[in-house]
Each structure stands twice: as C-alpha cells, then as structure tokens.
Amino acid sequence: MKTMEAVIGLEVHVQLATRTKIFCSCPNRFGDEPNTNICPTCLGLPGALPVLNRRAVQLAIKAALALEGEIAETMKFDRKNYFYPDLPKGYQISQFDRPLSSGGGITLSNGRRVGLKRIHLEEDAGKLLHTAESLDESRFTRVDLNRAGTPLIEIVTNPDIRTPEEAYEFLKTLKLTLEYCEVSDCNMEEGSLRCDANVSVRPEGSSELGVKIEIKNLNSFKAVQSALRFEIERQKRELRAGRTLVQETRLWDADRKMTRSMRGKEGSEDYRYFPDPDLVSFTVSREVIEEIEREIPELPRLRAARFVEEYGIPETDAGILTSTRALGDFFEEAVRSYPENPKGIANWITAELLREVPAEEMGKREVSPRHLATLVRLIDSRTITGKIAKKIFPEVVREGKDPEKLIEERGLKPISDSAAIEAFCREVIDANPGPVEEYRAGKTATFGWLVGQVMKASKGKADPRSVNEILRRLL
Amino acid sequence: MARDTAAEPFPFLLREIASGLAQGLFSPKEITAHYRERIDRYDGDLGCFLHVAEVSGDTDTSECAPLHGAPIALKDLLVTSDMPTTCASRILEGYRPPYDATAVKRLREAGACFLGKLNMDEFAMGSSNENSAFHPCRNPWDRDRVPGGSSGGSAAAVAARLVPASLGSDTGGSIRQPASFCGVTGLKPTYGRVSRYGLVAFASSLDQIGPLTIDAADAAFLLEILAGHDPLDSTSASVPVPRFTETLDGEINGTRVGIPKEYFSEGLEEDVRERVEEALRLLEGEGADLVEVSLPHTRYAVPVYYIVAPAEASSNLARFDGVRYGLRKEEETMMESFFSTRGAGFGPEVKRRILLGTYALSSGYYDAYYKTALKVRTLIQRDFLEAFRSVDVIATPTSPTPAFRAGERLDDPIKMYLSDVFTISVNLAGLPAISIPCGFVKRGKALEERKNGDAEEEAMQGGADLPVGLQLIGKPFDEAGILRVADAYQRRTDYHLRVPEAFS
Structure with a gap:
C-alpha cells in the first residue's frame, strides 16, 4: 500500500485585547463575577443595537497585516443565524463573504509556507457552565454572558499543513506574532486563543482531499499536536482496514489521549447568512491602514536575526531573547544602558534572569534592565566578582535594588588592595x-x-x- | 356626525397643551387626569391601550421644555423602563425592560408624561391590529371596523382624543395606514432620522419611529424632539435637524407636487380616489404645480417587501428563545424548550413571516429571493430619486380603501398585505412621508345589518363616515417639505379636526 500523508488545516479564534466589547461599551475582561459585564446590547435585549468598536477593527487589521494578509476595501458584517443558549441574539455578528483580510501566511522553519485563507472579525458567544458533560446531559446549565460580545478574529489556514509538528510550529509562531503586535494576550487557559483542527489523510502525492474530520476541544498547542497524531493514525488504520470515513466532528479527550465522535450534532447547518442591517458597511482608507502598519513592531524572526547581526550573540540566545516581546525589549534596553558587552548581558538574561523570572512574566514584574546592565558592567570592570554578582542577583530581581547600592550596603566591595x-x-x-x-x-x-x-x-x-x-x- | 372640539375645557393640540402648561393655565396633574378620565370612559370599548400608566402627574414636569408635562402614549414596541413592553405578543407578556428607547428618553427629557402603552399588531406585523395577542383595537369612526395597523392603537387613541399625540413605528405603512383609517396625521420620518435604539426590531432596514398627531404642526413639534443622531444607533444619520415648526408658513405657491400614475390605478376605490383628487385640486388652487411622474418599479414593492421584511424579522425575532426573558416553556432538552417556547409565544402571522423569511434566506434560495429583492429595492429607490429631480413632493392616496371590517381580511393574507400597497415603496426607498386626513367616504354599517338589506343602497344612505388619507412623500431628510404642504392643506381644511361623534 502507498504511504499516506495527512492534510491539515487550522481554524484559530483569537480574542482581541480591546478595553471594551466589540458592539457595546461593557468591559472586555476575563475572570469577573458571572453576568456582571453586561448591558442591553450584549444581552440581546429587545430593541438594543450594536455599535462597532473602532479599536477592534484596528487590532484585527494589525493582526492581518502582521500575517501578511490583504485588507478588504469594504468592511461589512453579516449575521450567522443559529439557536444556542450562549448566543443571546440567536445570531452571531460575523463576516461572511467579505472577510476583513484574505491571504497571507507563515513560513515554517523547514521552509514550507502555511497560507491563510482568510481572517475575519466577529463577536464571541457567552459561556455555558453545564452540571454534566454536555448541555443535553445536564439537569441545568448556567449561562454567563460576560464573554458575549468579546471581539474575536477567526484565522483560517489553507490545508497546507502536513504533520502535527508543523501544526505545532505554526501555532507557536502565530501566537508569538500576535503577542508581539499586542493584538491579544493569546492566553489559552483563559480562552483568548482557541483552535480547531481539520484533518484528512490521502495517498502521498495525491491532489485530492480525503474525508475531513474536525477536531474540537483542543486546549493547548500540545493537545493539538497529540490529537492530530492520534487522529492521523486512526484514519490511516480505518482506511487500511478497508473502512470508509465519514465527515464528522470529534472531540479530543485529553485524559484518555484520544478523539471521540461528538454525538447529536445536527447535519450540515444552514446559517442563513445575510448582511446585518444594524451595521453600515464602510471603507478603511489607505492612510488608516498605513498608520496601523506603522504600529506593528519588528516581528520576532527579523528581530532575532538582527540581534545576531548587531550584537554578535549566538542564534540560540537570540531565539530565547525574542520569545516574548517584553524579553527582547528588556535585552535591548539593558544593552542601551551598557553597550560594551551585549553578549554578557544576553548571557545573564538567558542563564540567570530566566531562572528567576519566566519569560511570560517579563514585563509584568519590576525588573530593571538598567540594574542587570549595571551588574554586567561591575563584573567587567572587576568591581565585583561573578560569584558576588550571582549572590546578590536574586535580590536585584525580586526587590528591584540597584546593584551598586547593594554592594555598598553589604560591604561587598572587592578587595583590590x-x-x-x-x-x-x-x-x-x-x-x-x-x-x-x-x-x-x-x-x-x-x-x-x-x-x-x-x-x-x-x-x-x-x-x-x-x-x-x-x-x-x-x- | 363629527364636530369641532374647540369648546373642550382643555386645548386638544399637543403644542397648545404644552404652552398652556408652560403658562400655568392648568397643571400637568389636571391635564393628565382629563385624559385618564377619557381613557377610563372609552378605552374599555376601543381597546387602544395595552397598559395604562400609573401616572399621577404629581412629579413636576412643567419645567421641562418644550412639553412641560404634556401627555403622550407610546406604541408597545418602544421599550420603557417604567412600563411593561410586550410588542402585543404572548412571548413578552409582563416583560419589563431595564432601559428606555432613545426616542422615549428624548421625550422624557422634553417633559412628556406617558399615559401608557398602545395596542398594535404583534411585533408590528399586520395592517389591522387584529394580530394583537391580547385584544383587538376598534376604529373610533366605526367600531366594527379595524383601526389599521400595525400602529392601530396609536392612531385610534389620537382619533378618539384619548391622547393628544402618540408614537408609532412604520415598517411598511404602519404609521400612515392607521393614520389614514382613523383620520389623524401620521408621519414616517426618513430612515435614519430618528434613532431606532430601543424600538423592538421588526425589519431593521425599514423600521422608523414617528409621531401620530392631530395635525402636521404637532408632528413637526414632536419630530424636533425625536430627530437627531444617536451614537447608540449606527444607522441613525448625522444630518442637521431643522426647526421644523418654523418652516410652516402655509405657503405652497410654486411647490411642485408629483402625481405618480401608478398609484391611481386598479384597486383604488373610486370615492377614495375622488377625495384624493379633490385634495390635489385644492393644492393646485393655492398655487401648487401638479406634475405627472412615473414610479414604474412600484408594482414590485409588495413582493420585494415580503422578502426583505420577513428575512430580517426571522433573524430579529430569534432572540425570543425563553433563555433570558419573556415566556419560557420547560421541556426535556434545550432545543425542545426553544421550539415549545416559540410555538406557544408567537401568533400565526408572526410565525408565517418567520417561515417566509427563513425560507428566503436559506442556502440555495438566497440569491433567487433575498439578493434579487435587494436589487429591485435599489430600482424602486432610483425611481423616486429620478422623480424628485422634477418635483418637490409626491402625493398619493395612503391606502386604496378606507378602514375595512374586522375579520374581513383575516383569512386572506395577500389582501391584507395589499392595504399597504401605496406605503411600502416609501420604506423600501427610506423616504419621509406623511398621511393627512383629506375627506370622508361613506360605507355600510355592521355586517349583521347588511345581511338584511341592499348593501349598496345602505351604503348610500346612513352608514359610517370613514376618513380618507392623503400621502405626501418627500426627498430624503426633507420632512420640512412634506410638513409644509401638509400644514398648508390643514390651514385650509378641517378634516383633521373632526372627532367621531361618540368621542366628542
């Protein structure tokens, strides 16, 4: 039998980091008491109307530009009609035939390009808290509408991904890019980044697509990778056994490390999309798009290359230093305050600082890049020894103390007499x-x-x- | 027979009541009590109100200009924080919104005292007020006849002088047709002129809030309060609001009035046509130029409307699922509960339109129905803009017939829909239009009586005097233009001042 290859496409939902919701002025905030960030509009009360949040459009355009997408000339919103208790209006305001952006993509480290089909802007639904596993199995279900109306972008890739590892790398790079642009905090635990995967298998070299299976409930990038591995094997096994696959949606069960068929999903639903008459379509001028483009910072891959080139630091260090925008900023600020030894600074960050402060926490904690630079300078000028530097480092980090003062206070000045x-x-x-x-x-x-x-x-x-x-x- | 109500202890025009209140000639409490008394006396029979407010008039609103505490009532499609809002539907029975519609808020801030919520066809779907889930509303000129719809309660209440003015909403004629049937003045402003925030949506691209009043000057007076951009409604226009009342000078010399031949054709009853033509002759006599114009795509207005409006409605009404407010039927599963709630909560006409709209939007039918309808809608719009290159206003009958008998068209939806044949195109084009009383026609009395004799002959003798409405259509955002002609006509006629005998 011919070897089989997998064809994978991803659908990624990303909540935008706006201050308020997409169609009303309720706070866009995670973790508050249920049903406290609500108003007539996001509750879908009779008579209430949506008004588009300008910032949400800007952030969506920013994300699309960072992913090399082409921005649509006209912004238009459509209604996607379906009934579900977490959907207050009985329809979701989304974009159907004219998405905010088309094309674009991410090039993987193996040189393969994962193209984007589209990026569109829409509103999030509320959250259901079931008493059992699903809506129908629950004796009752609570509805929390704090999340209803959170601005979302949906990023849909072409079926260009071939392995679970490529999917993993794509998602990592995507997340990093969006974080860099400050479009979203991309926190998967809090649901600000969510991913569904579509996967089918076919004989290698074939240009036809196999039967597509959608996988939901993927709560981490590792889960995406594991679920795809499992699902590809399952599909190959089924086909080898001579069975046919049916198009369906399967849920990833992280505990049992397997996907299983989702029951009770009605056939192909007809969402009866039509233009939302409550929102007028509008154009975004070239100037506005260029203005947004200028807001996009240097993206991680370019930045890492520049670090190697400009500061002469090893590639691995450059990779680590650009793994979050805050860490890279920290490095550059430290270098600015002590330009003589970027390598030493890079070393101290990767070897010592990251031991004290995880990369994700950078920017949230009060660690001063100037202090770290001072420390390196003091070692270089042999004012202190490396040993003493390491000894006082945790204090510098945790309490934000100036190393020079600390040395003075503790009488740690080296003996050079x-x-x-x-x-x-x-x-x-x-x-x-x-x-x-x-x-x-x-x-x-x-x-x-x-x-x-x-x-x-x-x-x-x-x-x-x-x-x-x-x-x-x-x- | 009708008579003038000038001898009443209180003035009956809204602006006169407001000025009387401002001058302290009477108090808000007195005027409110006066209307409360009329409502108590007459409304049991008429059925205009779905909710009569517990107003004492004690709160001193006399300082709030320009209404100073003048009473007004609202179609029950406008959400109010201090009164229930049912849309005349079981599905919202007892529902109390937590907020005020923008139009309601503006009236409140202008010193309006709300007398209550008015009857209507369920979710504004209907032309006779017979689709109210609670009780029908009768026409004050002949209680066996319908007041029109969907703002039937709003029109009948003004006609019977249970309120000096009311608010209605107009999606395909829902202000103008009942105004015509009840002999009052009804204004549908340009789409976008008045905020829709807090107006429970029927068809979002067509709905507009407007006043029903005794005369055009009162309509202008209310429009000044209601109109203007609202940041809460993306479709509300940022267009300057003129002082409508100040443009009413009674002068129509040289005004070019377009007469679209398509609106004077079959289906238009002969005596209705005569009243409208008399009105046009009067305008001509005062110096207006009558110009024949053509609106050739008008004949598609009704079919286009019955695609677009139900399509939008099918989506707008999806929120009534029993999860957050209104009626809820508990069932084994959530989906069954949705079905059950909606099955029990919506009346037959609402269900019919949800079905129509759902069908029109379904995949495979969308292009043939909805998309095509939108294209034809554009053609209808263009017809009007073309015509307005040579005329200032367009005049037509408001409805092809006077008020029809209750029950007469209930089993024939198409015939019911055709009573809006002259008004629907205006909504599709988003234009302002006003219906004003322009005379009366006689029709036979109750059905029972008719059985005993020759209907024709009876119609000639006795029978009821039923009002006829003249519709004036304006250019986009030119409410001033149609109000000016309407006011000029009303300065020279008294049809609008007549009150059905039983209520005078």
Missing part, C-alpha cells in the same frame, strides 16, 4: 604546606585549589586576577 590580598595568600600558603609542596613539585592543578582557598578566606571579595598574580609570585 594588594597588601590585603597578599596577607590572605600568605595565610593560605602557611596553612597548607602539603598542597604548596605539590604545586612546587610541578602539579600545576593544585594552583587552582589554592586560589579557591584564598577566595574563600577573603569571603569571595578578593579580585581573582590579583589573587592569581600575587599567589603565583609568592609561590
């Missing part, structure tokens, strides 16, 4: 006649140990280079 260092050296030579003998007999390795003893005696404050010189002379 050669008389004092000589005294420490003599002390160590006198106390360790055995090792001294060994060194003199030609076992040079012992020298390092003796230096260590001197450092210890000085409580780490002696300048290691002076210790080296003086000790060597005395021996």
Whole structure:
C-alpha cells in the first residue's frame, strides 16, 4: 500500500485585547463575577443595537497585516443565524463573504509556507457552565454572558499543513506574532486563543482531499499536536482496514489521549447568512491602514536575526531573547544602558534572569534592565566578582535594588588592595604546606585549589586576577 | 356626525397643551387626569391601550421644555423602563425592560408624561391590529371596523382624543395606514432620522419611529424632539435637524407636487380616489404645480417587501428563545424548550413571516429571493430619486380603501398585505412621508345589518363616515417639505379636526 500523508488545516479564534466589547461599551475582561459585564446590547435585549468598536477593527487589521494578509476595501458584517443558549441574539455578528483580510501566511522553519485563507472579525458567544458533560446531559446549565460580545478574529489556514509538528510550529509562531503586535494576550487557559483542527489523510502525492474530520476541544498547542497524531493514525488504520470515513466532528479527550465522535450534532447547518442591517458597511482608507502598519513592531524572526547581526550573540540566545516581546525589549534596553558587552548581558538574561523570572512574566514584574546592565558592567570592570554578582542577583530581581547600592550596603566591595590580598595568600600558603609542596613539585592543578582557598578566606571579595598574580609570585 | 372640539375645557393640540402648561393655565396633574378620565370612559370599548400608566402627574414636569408635562402614549414596541413592553405578543407578556428607547428618553427629557402603552399588531406585523395577542383595537369612526395597523392603537387613541399625540413605528405603512383609517396625521420620518435604539426590531432596514398627531404642526413639534443622531444607533444619520415648526408658513405657491400614475390605478376605490383628487385640486388652487411622474418599479414593492421584511424579522425575532426573558416553556432538552417556547409565544402571522423569511434566506434560495429583492429595492429607490429631480413632493392616496371590517381580511393574507400597497415603496426607498386626513367616504354599517338589506343602497344612505388619507412623500431628510404642504392643506381644511361623534 502507498504511504499516506495527512492534510491539515487550522481554524484559530483569537480574542482581541480591546478595553471594551466589540458592539457595546461593557468591559472586555476575563475572570469577573458571572453576568456582571453586561448591558442591553450584549444581552440581546429587545430593541438594543450594536455599535462597532473602532479599536477592534484596528487590532484585527494589525493582526492581518502582521500575517501578511490583504485588507478588504469594504468592511461589512453579516449575521450567522443559529439557536444556542450562549448566543443571546440567536445570531452571531460575523463576516461572511467579505472577510476583513484574505491571504497571507507563515513560513515554517523547514521552509514550507502555511497560507491563510482568510481572517475575519466577529463577536464571541457567552459561556455555558453545564452540571454534566454536555448541555443535553445536564439537569441545568448556567449561562454567563460576560464573554458575549468579546471581539474575536477567526484565522483560517489553507490545508497546507502536513504533520502535527508543523501544526505545532505554526501555532507557536502565530501566537508569538500576535503577542508581539499586542493584538491579544493569546492566553489559552483563559480562552483568548482557541483552535480547531481539520484533518484528512490521502495517498502521498495525491491532489485530492480525503474525508475531513474536525477536531474540537483542543486546549493547548500540545493537545493539538497529540490529537492530530492520534487522529492521523486512526484514519490511516480505518482506511487500511478497508473502512470508509465519514465527515464528522470529534472531540479530543485529553485524559484518555484520544478523539471521540461528538454525538447529536445536527447535519450540515444552514446559517442563513445575510448582511446585518444594524451595521453600515464602510471603507478603511489607505492612510488608516498605513498608520496601523506603522504600529506593528519588528516581528520576532527579523528581530532575532538582527540581534545576531548587531550584537554578535549566538542564534540560540537570540531565539530565547525574542520569545516574548517584553524579553527582547528588556535585552535591548539593558544593552542601551551598557553597550560594551551585549553578549554578557544576553548571557545573564538567558542563564540567570530566566531562572528567576519566566519569560511570560517579563514585563509584568519590576525588573530593571538598567540594574542587570549595571551588574554586567561591575563584573567587567572587576568591581565585583561573578560569584558576588550571582549572590546578590536574586535580590536585584525580586526587590528591584540597584546593584551598586547593594554592594555598598553589604560591604561587598572587592578587595583590590594588594597588601590585603597578599596577607590572605600568605595565610593560605602557611596553612597548607602539603598542597604548596605539590604545586612546587610541578602539579600545576593544585594552583587552582589554592586560589579557591584564598577566595574563600577573603569571603569571595578578593579580585581573582590579583589573587592569581600575587599567589603565583609568592609561590 | 363629527364636530369641532374647540369648546373642550382643555386645548386638544399637543403644542397648545404644552404652552398652556408652560403658562400655568392648568397643571400637568389636571391635564393628565382629563385624559385618564377619557381613557377610563372609552378605552374599555376601543381597546387602544395595552397598559395604562400609573401616572399621577404629581412629579413636576412643567419645567421641562418644550412639553412641560404634556401627555403622550407610546406604541408597545418602544421599550420603557417604567412600563411593561410586550410588542402585543404572548412571548413578552409582563416583560419589563431595564432601559428606555432613545426616542422615549428624548421625550422624557422634553417633559412628556406617558399615559401608557398602545395596542398594535404583534411585533408590528399586520395592517389591522387584529394580530394583537391580547385584544383587538376598534376604529373610533366605526367600531366594527379595524383601526389599521400595525400602529392601530396609536392612531385610534389620537382619533378618539384619548391622547393628544402618540408614537408609532412604520415598517411598511404602519404609521400612515392607521393614520389614514382613523383620520389623524401620521408621519414616517426618513430612515435614519430618528434613532431606532430601543424600538423592538421588526425589519431593521425599514423600521422608523414617528409621531401620530392631530395635525402636521404637532408632528413637526414632536419630530424636533425625536430627530437627531444617536451614537447608540449606527444607522441613525448625522444630518442637521431643522426647526421644523418654523418652516410652516402655509405657503405652497410654486411647490411642485408629483402625481405618480401608478398609484391611481386598479384597486383604488373610486370615492377614495375622488377625495384624493379633490385634495390635489385644492393644492393646485393655492398655487401648487401638479406634475405627472412615473414610479414604474412600484408594482414590485409588495413582493420585494415580503422578502426583505420577513428575512430580517426571522433573524430579529430569534432572540425570543425563553433563555433570558419573556415566556419560557420547560421541556426535556434545550432545543425542545426553544421550539415549545416559540410555538406557544408567537401568533400565526408572526410565525408565517418567520417561515417566509427563513425560507428566503436559506442556502440555495438566497440569491433567487433575498439578493434579487435587494436589487429591485435599489430600482424602486432610483425611481423616486429620478422623480424628485422634477418635483418637490409626491402625493398619493395612503391606502386604496378606507378602514375595512374586522375579520374581513383575516383569512386572506395577500389582501391584507395589499392595504399597504401605496406605503411600502416609501420604506423600501427610506423616504419621509406623511398621511393627512383629506375627506370622508361613506360605507355600510355592521355586517349583521347588511345581511338584511341592499348593501349598496345602505351604503348610500346612513352608514359610517370613514376618513380618507392623503400621502405626501418627500426627498430624503426633507420632512420640512412634506410638513409644509401638509400644514398648508390643514390651514385650509378641517378634516383633521373632526372627532367621531361618540368621542366628542
């Protein structure tokens, strides 16, 4: 039998980081008491009308531009009609035949391009809190409409993805790009980024598409990868066994690590799209689009390349430093305040800072890039030793203390007075006649140990280079 | 026979009541009590009100200009924070909205005292007020006849002087047709002139709120309060609002009045045509130029309307699912509960239109119905704009017949729909239009009596005097133009001042 390949497409919903909802002025905020951020409009009360949030359009355009999409000349909204208790109006305001953006895409590290079919702007539904697993199994279900009317963009890819790993990388890059643009916080736990996957298999090289299966309930990028792996294997197994697949929606069960058929979904629903008469269509001028384009920061991949080029840091470090926008900003600000040693700064961030502060927390915590730069400068000028620097580092990070002040306060200033260092050296030579003998007999390795003893005696404050010189002379 | 009500203890025109209140000639409490008393006396029989407000008139509104506490009543399609809003539907029985419609808010701030909520066809779907889920409303000129619809209560209440003025809404003629049937003045402003925020939507691209009043000057007076951009309604226009009352000078010399031949054709009853032609001759006599114009796509207006309006309605009414407000029927599953709630909550005409609209929007039919209808709608619009290149206003009959008998058209939806044949095109084109009384025609009395004798002969003798309406259509945002002609006509006639005998 011919080898089979998978064809994968993704649908990603991203909540936009606006201050207010898309069609009313209720706060767009996660985690509040249920049904507190609501008004006649997002409750779908009789008579209430939607008014489009300008910021939501701007952010959606920004995201589309960052993903290289082409912005539509006319913005038009349509109603997608269906009944569900989380949908207050009985229709969702979305975009049907004229999406906000078409085309664009992301190029993966293996050089393959995942194209985008479209990006459109729409409103989120409310949240249902079932007492059992599903609506129909629940004795009752609570409805929280805080989320109803949150601005969303739906990003639909072409079926260009071939492996679960490519899907994973696509999503990672997408998330990073959107975070960089400050379009969304892309927090999957809070549902601000959600993903459905469509997957089919076919004989390798075939140009026809197999039977498409949609997978829902994918709560993390890892889940997307695992679910796709499982589903591709399942489909191959079915086909090899001579069974035919039916187009359906399957749910990913993260506990049992498998997909299962979703019951009770009615056939192909007819959403009866039509232009929303409550919202007038409008055009976005070239100037406005260009203005938004200028707001887009340097995107991670370009930034990493520039870091390597401009600061001479290793590619891996550049990759880590651009993994969030805040971390890259931190690095550059530190370099600005001490331009002499970008490599040292990069080292301190990747090796030490990220141990104290996870990359996602950067920007939320009060760590000063200036302090980190100072620390590196102090080491370089041999004002302090690396050891002392490491010792005081957690305090610098956690309490935001100026390293220079800290050293002053603690009396950690290194001893560079050669008389004092000589005294420490003599002390160590006198106390360790055995090792001294060994060194003199030609076992040079012992020298390092003796230096260590001197450092210890000085409580780490002696300048290691002076210790080296003086000790060597005395021996 | 009708008589002039000038001898009443209180003035009956809204602006005169407001000025009387402002001058302290009488108090809000007195005027409110006067109308409350009339409502108590007459409305049991007429059925204009779905809710009569608990108003004392104690709160001093006399400082709030320009209404100073003058009483007004509202079609029950406008949401009110202090009165129930039912849209004459079981599905919203007892529903109390938490907010005021923008139009209601503006009236409140202008010092209006609300007497209550008025009867209508359920969700504004109908032309006779017989589709009210609660009780029908009768025509004050002949209680066996319908007041028209859907703003039947709004028109009948003004005709019987139970209120000096009311608000209605007009999607295909719902202000003008009942105004015509009841012999009052009814204005549908340009689409976008008055905010729709808080008007329960029937067909969003057609709905407009407007006043029903005794005369055109009162309509102008109310429109000044209601009109203007509202940030809560994206379709409300940012167009300056003129001082409509100040443009009424009674002068129509040189005004070009377009007469579209398509509106004087078959279906138009002979004596109705005569009254309208008399009105046109009067205008001509005062110096207006009558110009024949053609609106050739008018014949498609009714079919286009019955695609567009139900399509929008099918979506607008989806929110009535029993989850958040209104009627809820508990069932085994959520979907069954939706079906049950909507099955029990909506009346037959509403269901018919939801079905029509759902069908028209269905995949495979969308292009043939909805999309085609939108194209024809554009042609209808163009007809009007073309005609308005050579005329200032267009005059037509408001409805082809006077008020018809209750029950007469209930089993024949198409015949019912045709009573809006002259008004629907105006909504499709988004234009302003006003219906004013332009005379009376005689029709036979009750059906029972007719059985005993020769209907024709009876119609000639005795029988009821039924009002006829003249419709004046204006250019977009030129309410001033039609109000001016309407006012000039009313300065020279008294049809609008007549009151059905039983209520004088």
